Amino acid sequence: MHVTIVDETTFVTEIAHRVLLSMDAKTSLAGSLHELPLIFETSGLPDLMIVNVTNDLTGWEVATCLQRAGYQGRLLAFVDGDPADSRIRHLTQLPNAECFALPTSPTLLEDILRKAVPGTTINRTRSPSTTTTSASEYHGIIGVSPQMRSIFARMDKVAAGDVNVCIHGESGTGKELIARAIHYASPRRDRPLITLDCTTIPEGLMESHLFGHVKGAFTGATEHREGVFSLAHTGTLFIDELGELSPPLQAKLLRVIQAREFFKVGGSKPIRTDIRLITATHTDLKTAVARGTFRDDLYYRVAVFMINVPALRERVEDIPLLINHFLRKFSATYGRPAMKIAPSSLARLSSLPWPGNVRQLENFLEQAVVLAEGDTLVERDLVIDDFSSTFGASAHPAPAGQQFEPGLPLSEVERRHVLRTLQKAHGNRTEAARLLQISVRSLQYKLKTYNRDADATPRAHRGLLPKTAAP
Structure with a gap:
């Protein structure tokens, strides 16, 4: 299942992302309606849309944006106020739209999402034999081979601290599962886990996705937007396919790791960040350093602790x-x-x-x-x-x-x-x-x-x- 979340705040994004990850759903995050066309172009139309309709949005804007994109799937709209308000009446006229008053409690929001998002019923009705963790599973990762047992042991050692971790392996080997397992075994397990896939973000928007932007920073920046470093504050940031970052962005990422602060695009105020950084790549970063396509100083910062994931054939x-x-x-x-x-x-x-x-x-x-x-x-x-x-x-x-x-x-x-x-x-x-x-x-x-x-x-x-x- 593919779900796209539109949220100008961090409230709905954090909770919905956590719920959807537990259901093995693929998620795409948009900080504003203006980003939707680009996300639809790169990731395709989702099976479900979740939109946080803040005071700065109207139902007409949301409905118009979705209709122009040709989206006819299911929509869950969380409204900051009364769902019957005339401000969002255009949303209620969409054929597959459901509107909810935005709960003030994260627990209530999570409960609404678990009941509303398809697939949760199946998870609840599975027999104990399908949900009990066996000796061959480690945080949902299956394996008894010597290679996987070695990886599990390394994960146990690294989870307790805050050291930066780099996961290397071919596509499809489960690098994100390992990152997720490290997060949920760490002291930050109750804090956000935010994922950024460098291959899905166009080059021109990557800096904004990383650090956020202020209103007016560039054409189309009609509101403030938080980047993944803000969303992951006090939690874990997982950057997938790190090797795809351009040299200028590598330099800016290095500064954030060293100084623990960043600037939004168009902003002048430094913002402190407290995150645990986990990265993944299918490319050999040492080779990339030798070729001059990846900074050696950044490599030594992100690859403090390396985990090499074997291919399935191995x-x-x-x-x-x-x-x-x-x-x-x-x-x-x-x-x-x-x-x-x-x-x-x-x-x-x-x-x-x-x-x-x-x-x-x-x-x-x-x-x-x-x-x-x-x-x-x-x-x-x-x-x-x-x-x-x-x-x-x-x-x-x-x-x-x-x-x-x-x-x-x-x-x-x-x-x-x-x-x-x-x-x-x-x-x-x-x-x-x-x-x-x-x-x-x-x-x-x-x-x-x-x-x-x-x-x-x-x-x-x-x-x-x-x-x-x-x-």
Whole structure:
């Protein structure tokens, strides 16, 4: 589930973000209505909108903005005042809008969100066997391999303090889960955990998202906005894909880490910050330092404590545990009896390289649960000839010299070329971007677009599993 939150304050954002994280929902945060078109362009239309309608907003402004963007999904509007006030009557005329008086108590707001956001009922009705933490789980992270046990031990050691942590691993290995586990095992567990994904924010808005801006700082800055350093004050700030930051922003981030203070864009007053910083990257920052694309002084500040997350193919013994975990999860989600997997199917899945790591395995199993005819996954549930998803395409390179068939749309030619180049670079996005002669940020946008297109493809036409090469 994808949820976008529009909040000019920190009250709704902090609580809604915490509730949605507990439901494994993807969240996008907007500090004002003016940011929505850009967020919709980069992340797509969400399944749910949560809007804090402050005194500076009117229902007409919110309704007009959503209608122009073509959003027709569900809307939860929290109104600072009486929900029946004429100021927000335009909101009540939207087909899927629900208006609530903004509670003064965080507990009441959290209770409203848990009751209103879809998916919480399923979590509450799961059997104890699906929610009890076992010896193979650490804060929701599955693993018994020596590599994961070593990571769990390192997490235990680092959680108690405030040292900066840098998590390195391929895309889909669970870096954000590790960051979240460290936060909730730390003394700051009751304070905010704010996430910023550097690949989803356009370069021109990154500084504003980091530090906030004052009214009039730039064209379109019609109100004050808080950045993630303000939102995460006294809590934890998790910056994902840190290696994508531009050199000027690297310098400003370094100053904040050293001085523990920052300036809003257009502001002249220093603002103190008390945060625990956790970063993640799929690129090798040491190599980036050697190439001159990442500051060495910033590297030594953020990588005080390093955690290297292994790829799924490097911890094969964890695959059966992950498969059983996801089968339980998606069986409950889709109201099916607890599904099992045949031994031959389990062996086949365990032998695959899974270039998209745990995320790819999870997506594959969700689709398999939806399409399976029985209560046990067998070979016919796993093998589909037309494997058209992103990772399957990259795992299926065309033979040398093969040409694209005539009549293909240019967008499809580009998609196949990009994915084959990524496969040639062994999943290294920086190297793939160099070969394609585009920026890493542009490549990230393209890959996210391909994933959205795959999600929109009718299930009957999707492939689920890459074919293994004949011996």
